[in-house]
Amino acid sequence: MSITIDSTAAPSTAATAVDATTAPTLAFTDVAKVFATGTRALEGVSIDVRPGEFVSVVGPSGCGKSTLLRLAAGLDDATEGVVDVRADTTSFVFQEATLLEWRTAQRNVELVGELAGVGAAERRRRAAEALDLVGLKGFENQHPRALSGGMRMRVSIARALVAEPQLALFDEPFGALDEITRLKMQTELQRLFQLKGFAAMFITHSISEAVYLSSRVLVMSGRPGRIVDDIELPWSYPRSPELRYEPEFGRIVGHLSHALEAHS
Numbered sequence: 001m002s003i004t005i006d007s008t009a010a011p012s013t014a015a016t017a018v019d020a021t022t023a024p025t026l027a028f029t030d031v032a033k034v035f036a037t038g039t040r041a042l043e044g045v046s047i048d049v050r051p052g053e054f055v056s057v058v059g060p061s062g063c064g065k066s067t068l069l070r071l072a073a074g075l076d077d078a079t080e081g082v083v084d085v086r087a088d089t090t091s092f093v094f095q096e097a098t099l100l101e102w103r104t105a106q107r108n109v110e111l112v113g114e115l116a117g118v119g120a121a122e123r124r125r126r127a128a129e130a131l132d133l134v135g136l137k138g139f140e141n142q143h144p145r146a147l148s149g150g151m152r153m154r155v156s157i158a159r160a161l162v163a164e165p166q167l168a169l170f171d172e173p174f175g176a177l178d179e180i181t182r183l184k185m186q187t188e189l190q191r192l193f194q195l196k197g198f199a200a201m202f203i204t205h206s207i208s209e210a211v212y213l214s215s216r217v218l219v220m221s222g223r224p225g226r227i228v229d230d231i232e233l234p235w236s237y238p239r240s241p242e243l244r245y246e247p248e249f250g251r252i253v254g255h256l257s258h259a260l261e262a263h264s
Contacts, residue, residue, distance in 0.1 A: 024199075027082075027086075028045050028048075028083055028084075030080065030082075031044075031080065033064065033078055039223070040224040041224060041225060042078075043224035043226050045081070050199060054199075055216045056204055058219055060221075062223055063225040065225070066203060067225070068203070069170075072201060085167065087166035087199070090169065091161070093170045095176065101143065104140065104142060104143055105140055111159065113126055113127070128140065130159070134188065149177055153185060171203050174204075193237070194237040207253050208244060211252050212243065217256060220263075
C-alpha cells in the first residue's frame with residue numbers, strides 16, 4: 001500500500017462541474033483491510049474522488065466506512081491495494097468537535113497554523129476569516145463550554161477550512177446534533193463546499209443527508225465492506241433546502257435505501 005502526495009495538485013475552482021479526465025484527488029484501487037484480530041473490514045474497494053467532487057458513503061454499522069477515512073488520511077495502512085492521495089493538504093473533521101477546552105474558538109482554529117509555523121498575525125487573520133465563513137463572527141473569544149453543539153461543530157469545520165484543504169474528510173460530523181441544527185449544518189457545509197471547491201469524502205448513516213450534500217453517493221455492503229452501488233446525483237450547487245421535498249429526491253433516497261437493505 002502507498003500514499004502519494006502530489007505537490008502540483010490544485011483545488012478545483014468550480015464545485016458544480018467535475019472533469020472526469022482530471023486525475024482524482026483520492027483514489028482507492030482494489031483496497032482490502034484486515035485487522036490484527038483477523039477481522040476483514042474492507043474487500044476489493046475501488047473509489048475515485050476528483051477535484052470539486054463531494055462523495056458520500058453510506059452503509060451499515062461496522063462495514064468499514066470510518067476505516068476508509070483513516071486510510072485516506074494516512075492514519076492506517078491498507079492490507080492490500082493502493083490508496084493514492086494527490087493533495088498538498090488534507091483536513092479531517094471527526095464525529096465529535098474535538099476542541100481544546102482551554103482555548104477560545106479563535107485559538108482552536110489558529111492551532112492548525114500554529115503547528116505549521118505560520119506567523120501569529122497571519123494565523124489570527126486566517127482563523128478570523130474561517131470563523132466568519134461558518135457564521136461565528138462575534139464568538140471568537142468564547143470557550144467551547146459556552147458554545148452549543150452546532151456551534152462547536154462549526155468551529156471544528158472552521159479549523160479544517162483554515163488549512164485550505166484540497167481534500168476534506170468528514171466522519172459523521174453531524175450525527176450527534178439535533179435534527180434542526182443538523183439540517184442547518186448541511187446547508188452551511190454545502191455552501192462552503194461550493195465556495196472552496198475541495199474534494200470531499202463524507203461518511204454518514206443518513207441517506208437523505210448524503211443525497212442533499214453530494215455529487216455522488218456510494219453504498220457499502222456489510223462487513224467486509226464493498227462498494228455495491230454508486231449513484232451520481234442530478235442537481236448542481238447551490239441546492240435549496242426545499243430540494244429535500246422534491247419527488248426526485250425522494251425517489252433517489254428510496255433507491256439507495258433499497259440498495260442498503262439488500263446488502264446489509
